[in-house]
Amino acid sequence: MKEPDKIVGRIAHDIIGAAIEVHRTLGPGFLESVYEEALCIELQLWRLSFARQLSIGVDYKGHTVGEGRLDILVENGVIVELKAVDELAPIHTAQVISYLKATGYPLGLLMNFNVPILKNGIRRIILSQLSWRLGG
Secondary structure, eight states: OOOOOHHHHHHHHHHHHHHHHHHHHHOSOSOHHHHHHHHHHHHHHTTOOEEEEEEEEEEETTEEEEEEEEEEEETTTEEEEEEOSSSOOHHHHHHHHHHHHHHOOSEEEEEEOSSSSGGGGEEEEEHHHHHHHHTO
């Protein structure tokens, strides 16, 4: 499995640090939109550039057939998908995989804020890791 380059790794590290600060301050129990707003404030404090609710086209054999929406794209390279659920389900991982495949970005962070300790609610999903498993 090929890890993303060091720059992407540093960005992911900073995003996780910012998310831990949000979780430390707010704790679990709020809606995803609350965590998104707070995380964006924290990303600004960390001086990380980002786009919220970024629309992406879904391509099928050269035709745009719809769109997806990224919760947050940080430094034009790391997708952050936020959840506030009892437990992450396989469909949540599949969502991030689909976004990575559609955009070509190297790394996705799936974060569930509805946990006592945030590090237990974070999944790193690497695009190159998916290629051999999903044939794409």
